[in-house]
Amino acid sequence: MPHPPEPLTTAGPSSSSGASASGAGRASPSTSDQPEPNPFQAHMMIGPLESLWIHAVKRYEHNTGVSLPTCKAFDSEDAIMKYVEQHEADFKKYRADGPQELRSKIKPIAAVVQTLCGVFGETVTMPYSPVKAVFAAISVIIQASRKVSEDFDAVLDAFDTMEHHLRIIKPIAAVDMHDALKEASVKLLGQILVVLGVITNLQGKGRLKLWLKKLCQSKEVPSALDELGRLATNHHQTVSAVTLHTVNRTLMMLENSRDWHEQDQNFTRTCLAQISDIARETHTLLGQTMASLADLTASRSILEGIQAALLHMTDETMKDKKDGHVDKICQWLQYPDCSVKLNSVMSSRVPGTGSWFLDGNDFGSFISGVVRVVWLHGQAGSGKSTMMAAAIRELQAHCASSNGECIALTHLFDVTNGAQSQGIRALLSSLLCQLAYHRDDARKALLAARSEHMDGHNQPSLEKMQHHLWRLIRRSTHLFVVVDALDEAHIDDLMPLLWSLRAHTNVSLLMSSRAEVHPRMDLIHLSDVQIHMSTELVARDIETFLHCAVDSGGALAHMSANYAELVQQKLGDGAAGNFRWASLQVKEIASVAGLPTFICEALENLSPTLGDFYDQVLSRIPKARCNVVHNLLAWLLFSEDSLSKIEFSELLAFSYPKSQTMPVFDPELRPSSTDDVMRVISSTFISYDGDYVRLAHASVRDHLFALPASSPFHVDAHRAYCVMTRACLAYLTHVGVDTMPHAKRCDKSDYPLDSHVTSFWMLYADCGLERQQDLEQDLIEFFKLNKWIYGQTDAGYELLRPIHFAVEGSRARIVRLLYNHLAAVLEAWHNEGGRPLHILMGCWSGGDADFETFQALLDTGVDVNDRDIHGQTALHIAAIRTSAMSEEKPLSTRLYVPKFPVSSMPGRPVLYVPFSRQARM
Known part of the structure; x- marks a missing residue:
């Protein structure tokens, strides 16, 4: 029994002898007694590609005994089809649709052969045309199959399998073809000849029907077909890799060119979009073959590389079209930047992972619009955010090739980012700002809305934000909205908004969360498809x-x-x-x-579980270092804003004397390098990627909060706020609160934590006072020493009384502390013209903290009828602000009317301003 043919890998011609005469019983065309001399023996210049092909032909002739040059009558697709037509009656004996089936199997194979033969080009002289050789080999099989019914069925099956493997091959121009692609093409062409030779060989021995019956005696055909599939996959990957390489080189040259005009950019983007579509189609075809997991992973990696080039090109073409208006809108709406998390998970993602979802039917139906709402869920640590990030890139690439017919809007909730809110306002802001970036009409509409809110100095209400969002959605063709990590948000508040998004038929919604999220049934009812990351x-x-x-x-x-x-x-x-x-x-x-x-x-x-692993790493921290690590983790858990590496390093410059509650800041304790901080806390808990330090994963936060009170790393929120407040006070004391000149005070190179401390220390103190009364004395001592403090206002840094910042920031507990313990200081401030209610009304945003501060001022006996230099009470400020904000329910009515009879301006009712303005509108 002959062994299965080896794959075509040799670059040089075989040393085997030329083709022998046809053996007994062998199905082959008759040959003359004096066969023509082998053309390959002729003296000629042979290159590596020609050598590969010559070797393939010699192997075929050696295994089959057929001399291909003697089959000149059947060396084209037309000749084969004519032969099938002439002997149609014979083929119909075996199957009524025999001729049609045979033609349908041959045509796609012929198309691929024509594509692959283009690699040789017109300038290459071959002793025998590769395309003619392959068609001649096909004709040998067809002539033999006309005589035996089982052979005919087996041939159809073999051709069908060949077509299945070869369907991923796409037409390629031979001009300037990459050498790697040329070699892959010739190897694949040679393997086609190998498969045809094996079939011919088995036909001659009467064993082809054994393969059709799946008997173990005939393994030659499956072996040859498997190798054909492998080489076809390799060809596809080579095409994709060469395409990606060429795309990146082209983009690099274009970006470095001074003459890269807008029309050139648009043309390049269009070409890239078409390349991306072809790569996606080819990758899908590969998935329909019997490709291995490794092949699919490699194919997806190349596809994503091409998509990344397309997205980069899209960003470049849009860059010049944008102006400062988008920045104004983002600043006004306080755009929650999710790129830190998105880039982090994408950089750690292994290329090709997630194919089961990205190439699955559910996601395909979502992109095509058949399915509108998809909920992806799984356990903590299963890779949901990574999967969603990959899906976002896929959707962005799809939209980039759609010529503006659809837009992908994304938002990633992130509890590891202290700067990001987890509420409905963050999601609304994210969607509106992205619409402003992508669409001119959205940008104009939101700029107009901004001008109606004191040129961006006032925040719009949630109702106003939703009103603008629905209006812009109705004007859109199709929007993909992706929301990740719903379990890290205030999901109960978000559900009405998600239902409203679903109500718009031009919106497709992709969501993710943990499987055990609280309103599980609500999400099930909301979604068309639920995908569990099992x-x-x-x-x-x-x-x-x-x-x-x-x-x-x-x-x-x-x-x-x-x-x-x-x-x-x-x-x-x-x-x-x-x-x-x-x-x-x-x-x-x-x-x-x-x-x-x-x-x-x-x-x-x-460690058996993720939680056990975290405990294991925590147990390795030396006991003497536990308190420092605990404090650093507290900063990352409760910091109101992201901390840069240099800001985070500054936190190690504090000492904590046992004899006092207040720490001491000492610049001599600063780390010599920000990288040294990485040695203090394991990267298991903290991510040091990029410019900012953050918790490495949401599961880290959950684990720290779940630690028992007996653990040295147990987290109590209010105690943590006290630790942070005292560190801020120590830092401010060292810097010099009311003595440092303004210019030097803002010099972050000297005191990098200054901006953060100045902006948020009073917030931390207010939170700490909620349950930890021992913080009061430290604050009182600080206020006694610092009658004035620097703080950040809309006008920049200003030196003002502490009560001014407490009222302006709506820090109700600080307000009560100051009025209860520092009456003399407040009296001096009042004598200077300080009016707390006027300040509060001037920066009113309508949050709970505003109402609590308002109540605190009333409880301390602040005069509601006090007038400023213009003769206005705080109620008039509230009325004017109500008019400017276009509030549906007047602020003045909500605050004052139910409680106090407030006197009005002489000759003018207190509600004159809002009502008179509404009458003019």
Whole structure:
């Protein structure tokens, strides 16, 4: 029994002899007694590509005994089709649709052969045309199959399998074709000839029907077809890789060109969009074949590279079209920038992961509009945000190639980002600002709305924001709205907004959250499709991740092959669908990857759950360092704004004497480098990527809050605020609160934490006073020493009385403390013209803190009838502000009317201003 043919890998011609005469019983055209001399023996210049092809032909002739040059009568698609037509009656004996089936199988194979043969070009002289050789080989099979019914069925099946493997091959221009692609094309063309030769060989031995019956005696055809599929996949990947390389080089040259005009940019973007569409279509076809997981992962990686180039090109073309108006809108609406989280998860994502979702039917139906609302959910650490980030990129690429017919709007809730709100206002702001960026009409509408709110100095109400959003949505063709991590937001407040988004038929909504989220049934009713990131599905991505980790360039690349396999098995089994657990274990093992003894030890002591792993890492922190680590973690948990690396490093310059409650700031204790901070807290808990320091994952926050009171890292929110407040007071005391000149005070190079401390220390103090009364005395001592303090206002940094900032910031507890314990200081401020109610009404935003501060002032006996230099009471300020904000329910009515009879301006009722303005509108 002959062995299965080896794959075509040799670059030079075979040393085997030329084609022999046709053997007995072998189905081949008759040959003359004096066969023509082998044309390949002729003396000619042979290049590497020609050598590959000559070798393939020699192998075919050696295995089949057929000399291809003798089959000149059937060396084209037309000749074969004519032969089938002439013998149609014979083929119909076996199947009524035999001729039609045969033609339908041959046509796609012929098209691929024509494509691949283009690699040789017109300038290459071949002794026998590759396209003629392949068609001649096909004709040999067809002539033989006309005689045996089982062979005919087997040939149809073989051709069908060939077409299945080759469908991912797309037409390519031979001009300036990359060398890597030329080689892949010739190898694939040669393997087609190998498959045809195997079929011919088995036909001659009467064993082709055994393959059709799936008997083990005939493995030659499956082996050859499998290799054909592998080479077809390799060809597709080479095409994609060369395309990506060419695209990136072209973009680089264009960006460096001074003559890159707008029309050139638009043309390039259009071409990239078409390339992206073709890459997506080809990747989809590959998924429909029997490609391996590794092949699909590699294909998706290349596809995403092409999409990234398209998105980069889109950003470049839009950059010149934007002006400062978008910035004004973003500042006014306090746009919550989600790019930090998005970039972080995308940078840590292993290319190609998530194919089960991104290439699945549900996501495909979502993009096509068949499904409108999708809810993706899974356990903590399963990779939901990473999956959503990949989906966002996919949607953005889809929209970029749609010529503006659709837009992708995204928002990622993030509890690890102290600067981001988790409420409905953040989501509304995010959607509105993105619409302003993408659409001119949205930008104009929101600029007009901004001018109606004191040129952006007043915040719009939630009702106004929703009004603008619905109006802009109604003017849109199609919007994709992606909202990640609903479990990290105030989801109960968001549900009405999500239902309203669903009510608009031109909106498609993709959401994610943990599976055990509170309003689970509400999300089920809201969504058309619910996709659970089960252990089995995530395991596929973990398998890909672990394979990349042990592969060349991975974190475990220097590990021996035996241990690499063991690590993949142990971590794959132990992950239980938790991607974060697997990634953290890889980081742990990476430090000992070259030490087999330690590898075995690490694998034997794997923590069973993510929480156990966190406890294990915390237990390694030296006892003497626990308090410092606890304080740093508290800052990351409760900081009102993101902390840069240099700001975070500044927190290590505090000492905590046991004899006093107040810490001491000492510049001599500053770390020599911001990178040194990374040695204090493990990257398990903190992310140091980019310019800012943040909690590494939402599960870290959950774990820290869940620690028992007996743990040295137990977190109590109010105590944490007290620690932060005292650190701020110590910092301000060292800097000099009311003595430092304004210019020097803003010099962050000297005191990088100054801006953060000045902006938020009073907020931290107000939160700490809610339950920790021991903070009062430290604050009182600070206020006694500092009658004036610097603070940030709309006009910049100003030196004002503490009560002014407390009222302006709506810090009700600070207001009460000042009035109860520092009456003399407040009396001096009142004598200077300070009027707390006027200040509060002038910056009123309608939040709970405003009402609490208003009540605190009334409780301390502030005169509601006090007038300013213009003769106005605070009620008049409220009435004017009500008119400017276009409030439906007058602020003055909500605050004053139910409680106090307030005198009006002489000769003019107190509500004259709002009502008279409304009459003129």
